[in-house]
Each structure stands twice: as structure tokens, then as C-alpha cells.
Amino acid sequence: MPHTEEAWETMERVPAVRRRRLGAELRRLRDLAGLTSGEAAERAGWHQSKVSRIETGRSSVRAEDVNLLLDVYAVRDRDVRDLLRTLAGYGHQRGWWHDFREVLPVEYRDFISLETGACRARSMETSVVPGLLQTPAYAHALTVDVMPHLGRREVDALVDVRIARQTVLHQDPPLELTAVLDEAVLRREVGGPEVMAGQLRSLAEAAELPQVSLHVLPFAAGGHIGVTGSFVIFSFPRIADLDVVVLDHLTSSLCVDRKEDITAYAAAFARLRDRALPCAESAALIAGIGSEFSRMPRPTKEAL
Known part of the structure; x- marks a missing residue:
């Protein structure tokens, strides 16, 4: 799926290192939930490659995607959810x-x-x-x-x-x-x-x-x-x-x-x-x- 202009702008203003750290944290939460990347993708209604791109920081992440994955992993802690949304580039105005x-x-x-x-x-x-x-x-x-x-x-x-x-x-x-x-x-x-x-x-x-x-x-x-x-x-x-x-x-x-x-x-x-x-x-x-x-x-x- 091609990137929208909004997605490209988000990807540009979120440093690659932060995307990788976000991906690593989402992967850790998936492991804690006892799910494989394929199982997580199936529950989210995605292809497995999308979960892989997110976890390796190669793909920009929409706020809805972060929320959906956190729901799949049963993460209820509001502070953790807010922090991961911030790492994805949301929750703040453009720098x-x-x-x-x-x-x-x-x-x-x-x-x-x-x-x-x-x-x-x-x-x-x-x-x-x-x-x-x-x-x-x-x-x-x-x-x-x-x-x-x-x-x-x-x-x-x-x-x-x-x-x-x-x-x-x-x-x-x-x-x-x-x-x-x-x-x-x-x-x-x-x-x-x-x-x-x-x-x-x-x-x-x-x-x-x-x-x-x-x-x-x-x-x-x-x-x-x-x-x-x-x-x-x-x-x-x-x-x-x-x-x-x-x-x-x-x-x-x-x-x-x-x-x-x-x-x-x-x-x-x-x-x-x-x-x-x-x-x-x-x-x-x-x-x-x-x-x-x-x-x-x-x-x-x-x-x-």
C-alpha cells in the first residue's frame, strides 16, 4: 500500500532510531502476550509482513495501528499506551x-x-x-x-x-x-x-x-x-x-x-x-x- 502524504510526513519527523525502539517495544509486548507475529497479524486483520515492518522500524505507524496492536496484546496501562503513541509521532503537534x-x-x-x-x-x-x-x-x-x-x-x-x-x-x-x-x-x-x-x-x-x-x-x-x-x-x-x-x-x-x-x-x-x-x-x-x-x-x- 503506498504511503499517504501524512504518513510520509510522520515518518520524516520520527527519527529512525525511535521507530526502531517503538518496534522493539511492540515486539516485547507481543512476546509477553505469547503471540507469534503471524498470530498478532491475524488478530489485527493484517498481513504478517506489516507486523514485521513495524517491529523492525521500517514502516511508519498510524495511531490506530498502535492502539490496535496494544489491544491485541491486552496492554491497558495508559502511561505505556501514551508513550508508545508519542514514539510513533502522535500526541504532539508538528515540531x-x-x-x-x-x-x-x-x-x-x-x-x-x-x-x-x-x-x-x-x-x-x-x-x-x-x-x-x-x-x-x-x-x-x-x-x-x-x-x-x-x-x-x-x-x-x-x-x-x-x-x-x-x-x-x-x-x-x-x-x-x-x-x-x-x-x-x-x-x-x-x-x-x-x-x-x-x-x-x-x-x-x-x-x-x-x-x-x-x-x-x-x-x-x-x-x-x-x-x-x-x-x-x-x-x-x-x-x-x-x-x-x-x-x-x-x-x-x-x-x-x-x-x-x-x-x-x-x-x-x-x-x-x-x-x-x-x-x-x-x-x-x-x-x-x-x-x-x-x-x-x-x-x-x-x-x-
């Missing part, structure tokens, strides 16, 4: 980031969708300030440096997206963010001393929010597993098995959802956090480096 689809790669839209639906994020950053904590000036300077081929309107749009993402820290309930930052993040001069001074002041203010925990890995900590690259672990409400790891690359992001990989990244993050400075000492270091940038002379017009 605001869809309006920026002309400048946002699919991988970035998937990342924002995961970030928006998560209840907790654990972030390891080795090079730059996490997007959720960037100031507009820092975000603008970084975007220009990383993508010098973009025009002003595209740069402005990407900065707008970066700032709009930060609303998750102030929604009800807010996203809980635990970030481990390599000291290089604080000392890498993006946009000049004035921009960095403002960015570090903003970081210090963010560190005071109850939903934000910042830890700095000082250079004195030596080599650590985090130097191999940045990553984020997203956790979602009510079902702990839905954690997703996102790895950043130059032109895209890679989502990792194998249980053993997630366990390994979670353990690595815990080790990094333990090696990092406590929150209070991290805040003091951030403030101290920010003061260093504040005392640096501003560039003269001739230098500009």
Missing part, C-alpha cells in the same frame, strides 16, 4: 524545527526531535560549548567558522535554531542536563575574547539552574576516553530501555541504540564525570577563565 527543514539536514532534525522528547541528557563535549548552553554571539561565531560557505540568512537561521532548542531547559518539566566539558572547551577562543567572556558568564549562570549540572575535566586529568569524541545520551520518560546515544560527526550524526553499546557509553560517561571536577569547583574554574578573557584587550579597528 517547530520542521519550519527550518530547508537548512537543517535530516540528521539534525532527528537530533532535535530526540532532544525535545527526552527527559534527561548526558553530554560529553571535547571542543565546543554544548548547543543547549551557547549564547547567540558564540553560536554565530562558531557557525561562521565551521561553515564559512553559508550565506548570512542561512547562518542566522541556524543560530535561531540553536537558541530555540534551549527552551527544553525551561519547559515544564525541564530537560535535566548533565554536561562534562573538557577544559579545552573553555579555552578555545571562538569569536574573540569578548564573545568568550560573555559565553563563560552565561555558562556560570546556567550552572546555577537546578536542572543543569556542569563538570569540567581539567587538563591535569590527563588522557581520558572522552578525547575520542563528543557524545550525548538521551533518556526518555517511563521506559529506561529507550536510551539513545548520539555521536557527532562533521557532516552528520550517528544514533546508537544497541543495548550493549548504550551500557558502554553510560559507563564511560560515569567514569568521565567522576574524573571531572565537582560542580562547585567547575563553576569556579569557568568563572576564572571567563575573567581571563574579560581582561584581554579588545582588537583595534586596524586589527579588524
Whole structure:
């Protein structure tokens, strides 16, 4: 059966990793119900291949399909039913980031969708300030440096997206963010001393929010597993098995959802956090480096 326009839009705004997790959860519930995929399909009035496509995340899922399968599996828990509908892309309005689809790669839209639906994020950053904590000036300077081929309107749009993402820290309930930052993040001069001074002041203010925990890995900590690259672990409400790891690359992001990989990244993050400075000492270091940038002379017009 061909996909309708609505189905294609739903499939586009639901990251593949979430479709796979939805399928895995539906398969688990089918197993608990003691049914084969053929028996489930027969009771739903479908062909067995449809159940297979849903369980492997290869097919978009309508709200009615999710409800029907949950009825077949005798799942009555309202929280579970609501969560699975949300994973399928229903229960919420179309994401605001869809309006920026002309400048946002699919991988970035998937990342924002995961970030928006998560209840907790654990972030390891080795090079730059996490997007959720960037100031507009820092975000603008970084975007220009990383993508010098973009025009002003595209740069402005990407900065707008970066700032709009930060609303998750102030929604009800807010996203809980635990970030481990390599000291290089604080000392890498993006946009000049004035921009960095403002960015570090903003970081210090963010560190005071109850939903934000910042830890700095000082250079004195030596080599650590985090130097191999940045990553984020997203956790979602009510079902702990839905954690997703996102790895950043130059032109895209890679989502990792194998249980053993997630366990390994979670353990690595815990080790990094333990090696990092406590929150209070991290805040003091951030403030101290920010003061260093504040005392640096501003560039003269001739230098500009």
C-alpha cells in the first residue's frame, strides 16, 4: 500500500532510531502476550509482513495501528499506551524545527526531535560549548567558522535554531542536563575574547539552574576516553530501555541504540564525570577563565 502524504510526513519527523525502539517495544509486548507475529497479524486483520515492518522500524505507524496492536496484546496501562503513541509521532503537534527543514539536514532534525522528547541528557563535549548552553554571539561565531560557505540568512537561521532548542531547559518539566566539558572547551577562543567572556558568564549562570549540572575535566586529568569524541545520551520518560546515544560527526550524526553499546557509553560517561571536577569547583574554574578573557584587550579597528 503506498504511503499517504501524512504518513510520509510522520515518518520524516520520527527519527529512525525511535521507530526502531517503538518496534522493539511492540515486539516485547507481543512476546509477553505469547503471540507469534503471524498470530498478532491475524488478530489485527493484517498481513504478517506489516507486523514485521513495524517491529523492525521500517514502516511508519498510524495511531490506530498502535492502539490496535496494544489491544491485541491486552496492554491497558495508559502511561505505556501514551508513550508508545508519542514514539510513533502522535500526541504532539508538528515540531517547530520542521519550519527550518530547508537548512537543517535530516540528521539534525532527528537530533532535535530526540532532544525535545527526552527527559534527561548526558553530554560529553571535547571542543565546543554544548548547543543547549551557547549564547547567540558564540553560536554565530562558531557557525561562521565551521561553515564559512553559508550565506548570512542561512547562518542566522541556524543560530535561531540553536537558541530555540534551549527552551527544553525551561519547559515544564525541564530537560535535566548533565554536561562534562573538557577544559579545552573553555579555552578555545571562538569569536574573540569578548564573545568568550560573555559565553563563560552565561555558562556560570546556567550552572546555577537546578536542572543543569556542569563538570569540567581539567587538563591535569590527563588522557581520558572522552578525547575520542563528543557524545550525548538521551533518556526518555517511563521506559529506561529507550536510551539513545548520539555521536557527532562533521557532516552528520550517528544514533546508537544497541543495548550493549548504550551500557558502554553510560559507563564511560560515569567514569568521565567522576574524573571531572565537582560542580562547585567547575563553576569556579569557568568563572576564572571567563575573567581571563574579560581582561584581554579588545582588537583595534586596524586589527579588524
